[in-house]
Amino acid sequence: xxxxxxxxxxxxxxxxxxxxxxxALAEETVHIAGWGAKSGPLRSFGVxxxxxxxxxxxxxxxxxxxxxADGTKAKLEYTYYDSACNAEQAISVARxxxxxxxxxxxxxxxxxxxxxxxxxxxQKTVGDDTDTGLQFPILTDTxxxxxxxxxxxxxxxxxxxxxxxxxxxxxxxxxxxxxxxxIYGGTETDQGHSNGTYSxxxxxxxxxxxxxxxxxxxxxxxxxxxxxxxxxxxxxSNWLMADTNFSVQARAFKKSNADIYVISSHPFTTCGMLxxxxxxxxxxxxxxxxxxxxxxxxxxxxxxxxxxxxxxxxFAPITPAAEKxxxxxxxxxxxxxxHSAAAWENVMIIKQVIExxxxxxxxxxxxxxxxxxxxxxxxxxQTQGLIGEVQRVQDEGEALKPYVFVQAMNGMWxxxxxxxxxx
Amino acid sequence: xxxxxxxxxxxGIHTLLGLSAYILLLTGQLSLAQVGFFAIGAxxxxxxxxxxxxxxxxxLFAGALAGGFFAFLVGFPALRIKxxxxxxxxxxxxxxxxxxxxxxxxxVMVNGVEVGPDSTQGFREIRFYAANGWDTxxxxxxxxxxxxxxxxxxxxxxxxRAGATLRAVGADELAAQSSGVNIxxxxxxxxxxxxxxxxxxxxxxxxxxxxxxxxxxxxxxxxFAVAYPILGGLSSVFGTLIAVIxxxxxxxxxxxxxxxxxxxxxxxxxxxxxxxxPAGLLDGNVVAQILRIVGRGxxxxxxxxx
Numbered sequence: 191x192x193x194x195x196x197x198x199x200x201x202x203x204x205x206x207x208x209x210x211x212x213x214a215l216a217e218e219t220v221h222i223a224g225w226g227a228k229s230g231p232l233r234s235f236g237v238x239x240x241x242x243x244x245x246x247x248x249x250x251x252x253x254x255x256x257x258x259a260d261g262t263k264a265k266l267e268y269t270y271y272d273s274a275c276n277a278e279q280a281i282s283v284a285r286x287x288x289x290x291x292x293x294x295x296x297x298x299x300x301x302x303x304x305x306x307x308x309x310x311x312x313q314k315t316v317g318d319d320t321d322t323g324l325q326f327p328i329l330t331d332t333x334x335x336x337x338x339x340x341x342x343x344x345x346x347x348x349x350x351x352x353x354x355x356x357x358x359x360x361x362x363x364x365x366x367x368x369x370x371x372x373i374y375g376g377t378e379t380d381q382g383h384s385n386g387t388y389s390x391x392x393x394x395x396x397x398x399x400x401x402x403x404x405x406x407x408x409x410x411x412x413x414x415x416x417x418x419x420x421x422x423x424x425x426x427s428n429w430l431m432a433d434t435n436f437s438v439q440a441r442a443f444k445k446s447n448a449d450i451y452v453i454s455s456h457p458f459t460t461c462g463m464l465x466x467x468x469x470x471x472x473x474x475x476x477x478x479x480x481x482x483x484x485x486x487x488x489x490x491x492x493x494x495x496x497x498x499x500x501x502x503x504x505f506a507p508i509t510p511a512a513e514k515x516x517x518x519x520x521x522x523x524x525x526x527x528x529h530s531a532a533a534w535e536n537v538m539i540i541k542q543v544i545e546x547x548x549x550x551x552x553x554x555x556x557x558x559x560x561x562x563x564x565x566x567x568x569x570x571x572q573t574q575g576l577i578g579e580v581q582r583v584q585d586e587g588e589a590l591k592p593y594v595f596v597q598a599m600n601g602m603w604x605x606x607x608x609x610x611x612x613x
Numbered sequence: 614x615x616x617x618x619x620x621x622x623x624x625g626i627h628t629l630l631g632l633s634a635y636i637l638l639l640t641g642q643l644s645l646a647q648v649g650f651f652a653i654g655a656x657x658x659x660x661x662x663x664x665x666x667x668x669x670x671x672x673l674f675a676g677a678l679a680g681g682f683f684a685f686l687v688g689f690p691a692l693r694i695k696x697x698x699x700x701x702x703x704x705x706x707x708x709x710x711x712x713x714x715x716x717x718x719x720x721v722m723v724n725g726v727e728v729g730p731d732s733t734q735g736f737r738e739i740r741f742y743a744a745n746g747w748d749t750x751x752x753x754x755x756x757x758x759x760x761x762x763x764x765x766x767x768x769x770x771x772x773x774r775a776g777a778t779l780r781a782v783g784a785d786e787l788a789a790q791s792s793g794v795n796i797x798x799x800x801x802x803x804x805x806x807x808x809x810x811x812x813x814x815x816x817x818x819x820x821x822x823x824x825x826x827x828x829x830x831x832x833x834x835x836x837f838a839v840a841y842p843i844l845g846g847l848s849s850v851f852g853t854l855i856a857v858i859x860x861x862x863x864x865x866x867x868x869x870x871x872x873x874x875x876x877x878x879x880x881x882x883x884x885x886x887x888x889x890x891p892a893g894l895l896d897g898n899v900v901a902q903i904l905r906i907v908g909r910g911x912x913x914x915x916x917x918x919x
Contacts (some may be wrong), residue, residue: 229876272869277822277829282619282866285749289615303826306737310823314740323743324615341738380715380828385733420718 220256220264220551222247222540223293224533225283226300226332228272231431231458234487234525235300235332239533240270241524242515243297246537249518256541259548266541273299277307284308288326292556294549295327295563297536300529302335302383312342316564325557327564329539331532334481335383336391339587346567346587348532348539348580352481353391353415355502355593358609360399362595363450363476363500366607370475372404375452376427376439377480378459384480388426388454389419392478396452404448431459436466444472453499454480457487464495476500484596484603486525493601504591505531505576506605512576531576539573578610618749620866622821624857625756629814630834631841631853632763633807638842639776640803641783642695646687646703648835649710650680650808654815655825656714656730659739662820663728664721669741673759673816680812681805683710688804692797707835715827735826739819756817760854763810767850779803811838844886846893848900855894859886 224243226236247266250256255263269291273280280299287293299305313323323342330339330347339347363370373396377388393403398413408425410418427442440463443451451474453463460483477499479488484503488496505528507513512526515534519526526534543566549559570582578592592610596603633647658676661667667675687706691699718732730736742752770776781789782799790796819825841860845852864882868875890896 272875277824278623279865279869281822282616282623283869285619286616303735303824303828306735306826307822307824310738310740311743313743320746321743322746322748323740335734379733382734382826 218264219267220294221292222268223287223291223296224268225271225273225298227275229274232275232301235529236272238519238524238527238530239300239331241519241522242526242530242533243268243270243537244522245518246534250537250541257545258551264551273304275301275304277304280304280308281311284311284324288324294559295329295540297329297331297533300332302333302338305330305333305338309338309341309345312344314342316343327560327567329536329567331536332529335386344564348536348589350481350504350528350591350593352387355481356392356395359502359595360395362607364399367476370449371402372448373401373450373452374404374443374446374448375454376429377454378431379423379428380430381456384455387480389422390416392452392454393422404446429459431456433459434462436463439463440466440470440472443467444470448474450474450476450478452478457483457485457491460488461492464492468495481528485527489601496598499598500595502593502595503528504593506594506596506603508594508605509577515576535575543567615749618753620862621753622756624861625760626814626818626821627857627861628760628854629763629810630838631857632767633811633814634839635842635853636767636803637807638847639779639783640800642800643700643839644703645700645835645839646706647807647811647838648830649707650684650811651815652710652714652830653683654680654812655819658816659736659819659825662741663739664723669820673813676816677809677813680815681809684808685801685805688801691804692800704832711827711830735824737824739823741820752821759813764850771850844894846895848897849895852893852895859894
């Protein structure tokens with residue numbers, strides 16, 4: 191009995207002490223959530239985003255944490271979920287995080303399709319009591335498809351603005367390569383981002399800057415965004431994301447005799463197409479790719495075939511901060527690219543917003559804190575990005591990120607032009 | 614609770630999808646067209662509530678009817694083939710439907726906003742529930758009203774002559790025909806009823822997810838639709854529900870923390886389940902035992918379903 195008392199006394203004392211200090215400890219942590227594809231064919235997106243997110247959270251904590259409304263500092267903590275690039279799963283994670291966790295804001299999901307569905311279950315207009323959608327702020331890092339953040343006032347993005355990027359790219363190509371006159375291309379038609387950017391943005395931008403379609407004018411394409419998009423697809427040689435054979439498409443590319451080839455697809459099929467073009471000795475004077483392919487996957491999968499390809503991207507290790515993020519991402523088992531690097535910026539934006547709006551970070555204040563963060567995000571006019579200042583489009587929740595043009599050279603993406611230098 | 618209610622929505626919708634394949638499996642037909650009917654229901658009901666601003670009830674009703682109509686049309690040519698050939702033919706149908714919606718572009722201005730299917734960009738903002746003040750519990754109750762209704766109908770069907778006829782066709786088509794069963798009527802009726810259920814499930818899915826695109830209606834979803842009743846067992850309508858809970862609740866949601874390992878465990882657990890329970894998680898013996906426990910069985914159901 192005495193022995194039992196000896197064991198029980200310290201245990202009871204420890205439990206009592208723990209009960210006293212645990213609420214205090216809990217209040218010292220600010221919780222955020224991230225989610226993306228960590229399984230399935232697009233798992234590299236989620237792996238890369240989490241690697242960068244982890245590094246960013248460590249950076250915040252190493253620098254002292256986040257200042258709360260009462261002046262105390264709290265450590266930042268994150269949980270990362272796998273939503274598998276699937277609409278149902280992304281919605282499920284969003285509901286889980288919003289209703290079952292103390293997370294103040296979410297970063298994700300990876301894929302545009304999943305984001306388009308997930309954003310739909312959020313309240314469309316803040317303060318509309320008749321709308322029962324989720325009331326939880328989201329700051330997406332990866333999903334690039336145009337205009338997604340407009341779906342709900344609770345959803346924000348820190349993704350590049352492709353219409354602006356390709357407009358500047360073709361202006362630069364027209365000036366830099368005055369001898370190039372004709373263009374031909376294709377896209378993976380079953381992917382909304384690749385397809386939409388190609389048929390509504392890229393081809394129109396090329397037309398705007400004086401390039402001719404190699405096989406004859408495409409009806410309806412005036413140079414305005416989205417003009418003649420259906421005809422663009424029927425005039426191109428396209429493929430699907432699951433395709434592994436590109437011989438028909440590569441033959442059409444070669445037959446077009448175009449000066450410039452555009453390959454608008456994700457890294458997996460971009461590599462397949464590039465390898466087939468190389469095998470057929472189809473040698474355009476210039477190759478242009480989709481923003482999503484300015485990633486390490488292309489360099490790992492088909493560096494030789496991609497040699498010379500030019501892509502506009504919102505991330506390149508051209509500043510000390512960007513170099514650091516690239517290095518930290520590698521240390522965490524991922525790669526920093528235009529998608530994942532945004533996760534770093536998002537964490538820094540969240541820190542900035544939390545410190546500016548002042549949150550209590552208690553269980554009772556959770557909903558009010560989330561609302562404050564949302565309002566704080568909407569108020570932002572500009573943020574500091576890894577390669578420069580990012581302008582916010584306040585009423586749309588979108589970003590205007592700085593970008594550079596990179597070219598595949600000797601197995602690396604090398605910056606060949608910074609549009610800001612000429613502005 | 615929004616998360617758990619959301620999970621209940623998913624389980625309810627997938628149960629309906631599984632039941633649409635269940636009724637066909639009773640007649641011995643393995644169809645991968647259910648996802649096609651599901652897609653038709655999703656788009657038809659979504660278009661009606663978003664573009665034409667219908668209430669969801671007539672929208673769902675129309676989606677279910679459209680699913681049933683196309684199932685009826687598919688039912689006749691499907692009579693000429695069976696087994697693996699039917700699987701191939703029904704996959705082809707689902708792909709035709711998927712590619713139709715892949716190309717469907719019908720954008721109109723409604724209340725100053727451009728809405729409607731936008732081909733590969735998908736069909737966004739099918740927000741009837743949230744826009745009309747339905748919270749997640751309301752949606753759960755709404756979806757499960759249909760699930761219970763359909764399950765009750767199928768349960769009742771299994772206890773009357775019509776159900777015995779379905780199973781007779783599934784067990785031995787020739788013997789059933791020799792006994793005077795109209796095979797054509799039974800198979801087409803099963804296909805049509807399955808199409809109605811799948812169309813209804815599609816409509817509920819579109820409004821629950823708020824977004825559909827062609828990628829939603831993949832062969833993988835078609836495989837899930839037939840996997841639910843096969844894994845759950847054809848002895849009872851509840852087998853499909855149990856399989857959906859096992860797959861959606863345990864394997865997909867419960868193992869999310871495993872990341873990429875989840876897919877490996879997913880396949881592994883399905884193999885284990887099918888090896889240990891080859892006639893389904895809820896096979897005839899289990900059904901008989903349950904009925905004995907509740908004091909109704911007397912062994913007859915077990916014998917009938919075994």
